[in-house]
Amino acid sequence: xxxxxxxxxxxxxxxxxNLAQSQQEHGVDYHNVREYNRSLVLNLIRENGPVxxxxxARRTDLSRTTVxxxxxxxxxxxxxxxGESLDAxxxxxxxxxxxxxxxxxxxxxxxxIGRSHLTFLITNLYGVIQAHYSGPFDxxxxxxxxxxxxxTELKKFIAAxxxxxxxxxxxxxxxxxxxxxxxxxLISPPYMPGWDGTDVVAELSREFHIPVxxxxxxxxxxLGESKYGAGKNIHNFAYVKIGTGIGCGLIIDGNxxxxxxxxxxxxGHVTIDPNGPKCGCGNYGCLESLxxxxxxxxxxxxxxxxxxxxxxxxSQKQLRSNEILNITDAIAAALAGDExxxxxxxxxxxxxxxxxxxxxxLFNPExxxxxxxxxxxxxxxxxxxxxxxxxxxxKTAWRKTHIIPxxxxxxxxxxxxxxxxxxxxxxxLRLSAP
Ligand SMILES: [Zn+2]
Numbered sequence: 001x002x003x004x005x006x007x008x009x010x011x012x013x014x015x016x017x018n019l020a021q022s023q024q025e026h027g028v029d030y031h032n033v034r035e036y037n038r039s040l041v042l043n044l045i046r047e048n049g050p051v052x053x054x055x056x057a058r059r060t061d062l063s064r065t066t067v068x069x070x071x072x073x074x075x076x077x078x079x080x081x082x083g084e085s086l087d088a089x090x091x092x093x094x095x096x097x098x099x100x101x102x103x104x105x106x107x108x109x110x111x112x113i114g115r116s117h118l119t120f121l122i123t124n125l126y127g128v129i130q131a132h133y134s135g136p137f138d139x140x141x142x143x144x145x146x147x148x149x150x151x152t153e154l155k156k157f158i159a160a161x162x163x164x165x166x167x168x169x170x171x172x173x174x175x176x177x178x179x180x181x182x183x184x185x186l187i188s189p190p191y192m193p194g195w196d197g198t199d200v201v202a203e204l205s206r207e208f209h210i211p212v213x214x215x216x217x218x219x220x221x222x223l224g225e226s227k228y229g230a231g232k233n234i235h236n237f238a239y240v241k242i243g244t245g246i247g248c249g250l251i252i253d254g255n256x257x258x259x260x261x262x263x264x265x266x267x268g269h270v271t272i273d274p275n276g277p278k279c280g281c282g283n284y285g286c287l288e289s290l291x292x293x294x295x296x297x298x299x300x301x302x303x304x305x306x307x308x309x310x311x312x313x314x315s316q317k318q319l320r321s322n323e324i325l326n327i328t329d330a331i332a333a334a335l336a337g338d339e340x341x342x343x344x345x346x347x348x349x350x351x352x353x354x355x356x357x358x359x360x361x362l363f364n365p366e367x368x369x370x371x372x373x374x375x376x377x378x379x380x381x382x383x384x385x386x387x388x389x390x391x392x393x394x395k396t397a398w399r400k401t402h403i404i405p406x407x408x409x410x411x412x413x414x415x416x417x418x419x420x421x422x423x424x425x426x427x428x429l430r431l432s433a434p
Contacts, residue, residue: 001166002078002105002106002164002166002167003076003077003078004077004078004079004102004105004106005105005106005107005166005167005168005169006166007077007079008106008169008170008425009169009170009210009211011425012169012170012211012424012425013211015424016211016213016424037060037062037066037070038070038073038074039426039427040060040062041056041060041062041067041070041071041074042070042074042079042080042101042426043426043427044056044059044060045074045080045099045100045101046101046125046426049080049098049099049100049101050083050098050099050100050101051098051099052096052097052098052099053067053068053071053096053097053099054096055096056071056099071099078102078105079101079102079105080099080100080101080102081099081100081102082097082098082099082100083097083098083099083100101125101126102125103124103125103126103128104124104125105125106124106125106167106168106169106425107122107123107124107125107130107163107167107168107169108122108123108124108125108127108168108169108170108171108172108418108421108422109121109122109154109158109168109170109171109172110122110123110171110172110414110415110416110417110418110421111150111154111171111172111173111174111414111417112173112174112217112220112411112413112414112417113137113139113150113173113174113175113176113200113217114137114139114176114217114413115137115139115140115176115191115192115244115245116136116137116138116139116244117134117135117136117137117410118133118134118135118136118137118150118153119132119133119134119410119411119413119414120132120133120134120153120154120157120414121133121411121414121415121418122157122158122161122163123415123418125169125422125425127227127228127415127418127419127422129411129415130161130162130163131157131160131161131162131163132411133153133157134410135153137149137150139189139191139192139195140191140192140193142193142194142195143194143195143198144194147198147200147203151203151204151207154208168208168210169210169211169421169425170210170211170212170213170421170424170425171204171208171210171211171212171213171421172212172213172214172215172220172416172417172418172419172420172421173200173201173204173212173213173214173215173417174214174215174216174217174219174220174221174413174414174416174417175189175200175214175215175216175217176189176190176192176216176217176244176245176247177189177190177192177195177216178216178262178263179214179215179216179262181261181262183201183213183214183215183262184199184200184201184202184214185197185198185199185200185201186198186200190245190280190281191244191245191280200212200214201213201214211424213417213420213421213424215416215417215420216247216249217241217247217413218239218240218241218247218248218249218265219249219256219258219265219416220249220412220413220414220416220417220419220420221239221241221247221249221371221406221412221413221416222237222238222239222249222250222251222256222369222416223249223251223256223416223419223420224408224411224412224413224414224415224416224417224418224419225237225239225369225371225406225407225408225412225416226251226254226419227415227416227419228407228408228415228419229369229406229407229408229412229415230367230369230404230405230406230407230408231251231367231369234251234366234367235251235252235253235254235366236251236252236253236363236364236365236366237250237251237365237366237367237368237369238250238251238265238267238356238359238363238365238367238368238369239251239368239369239371239406239412240267240352240356240368240369240370240371240372240375241371241372241375242291242292242293242348242352242370242371242372242373242374242375243292243293243327243372243373243374244292244293244294244373245268245280245288245292246267246268246287246288246291246292246352246372247265247266247267247268248265248266248267248268248359249265250264250265250363252363267287267355267359268286268287268288268292269281269283269286269287269288270286270287270355270358271283271284271285271286272285272286272287272290272291272351272354272355273285273290276289276290277289277290287351287352287354287355290348290351291347291348291349291351291352291374292348292374293326293327293330293372293373293374295344295348296327296330296341296344296345296348296374297325297326297327297330299340299341299343299344299347300325300329300330300333300334300338300340300341300344301325302340303333303338303339303340303341326373327373327374327376328373328376330344330345331345331376331377334377334380335377335380342380345374345377345380345381345384346380346381346384347384348374348381348384349380349381349382349383349384349385349388350384350385350387350388352381352384352385352388353384353385353386353387353388353389353391353392354388354389354392356368356385356388356389356392356393356403357388357389357390357391357392357393357398358392358393360389360393360397360398360401361393361394361397364397364400364401365401366400366401366402367401367402367403367404368389368401368402368403368404369404369405369406370382370385370403370404370405370406371405371406371412375405375406378405382403382405385403386403389401389403
């Protein structure tokens, strides 16, 4: 029996059992002073540890007796351990023993469900990756086929890892879809036929019997980069994922900003050209209809380069039938100097830059982090984006904005799912200053 994991699961069920409370609630419901103090001490050790008991008492303003009682309970449950002593204090007083957070007390499963891929991670309670899986997936098969495949793959992954099942505290999941207000169901996901209303939380909870939390992939990508990647210690930034769709997660004052009904960040459906092509959302000329991977791929397909030197084992016949060619091939063609493919990226970058110019004017972020398959084109795309965004934003807002690639490669969303679980498990209660 893992007491710490069991305690976290009980807490999560008690706090979040009624998820209709809304996904916007980040904090923990501290039903009594004891719980409040316990969270304060545990988060202090978790985020600033190792620390001596006396320091915990000083920083929390709690009595040493109270702190000792809390730490004894945390030691008993396995959340903390006591390590080596500090050198004797200059005053010659007693040596202080350091209290460490026990990051191995539980394990988290982070899941990124993409339209064409699955990424799974197992991490400890500090979000350090212990095991990783990445494989193909095809959401167009619909949920009746996809959910059983997802469950089977997860079970295989867990079985192949060295992590005992009793250590798992929760599953965090990212999906490329808007969610209902309880963050259980997918609502009209673009390019995912049959998935509208699918309750992913219920499907996975029924199978795995531990708490499951769901969020939109762009929000989780933003959270992942914020906790572990290029957005670390940056309080205001936008995470923009450019792939089949274009999504955006906003971090404002260190937290994911969701808006009044949870749909903030729909950058892909900002109108760029009122007379533009029809978009998946039903509107015309949205950014996504002008600059997503499918547009770039379609333009690259017209290129002479592909007709003459097909790569990745793509045959002429497959190219002509509009199959196979993917964004990786288009990037390869552009980087190899193919003019048509290169222009496709630059044009997409300019459209994205127009949208980001608007975002910069409205929101004045410190950084814009680019991720997703299209963003892997690197400087070719980022230069076009930055040039246009600068031209289309007011100087005072642009002055400080850096446009940079993400740091977490293809793990940003799954790591964001892990970070969501950690925030839910421990709450965000902390002392404002040391
Ligand atoms: Zn649209």
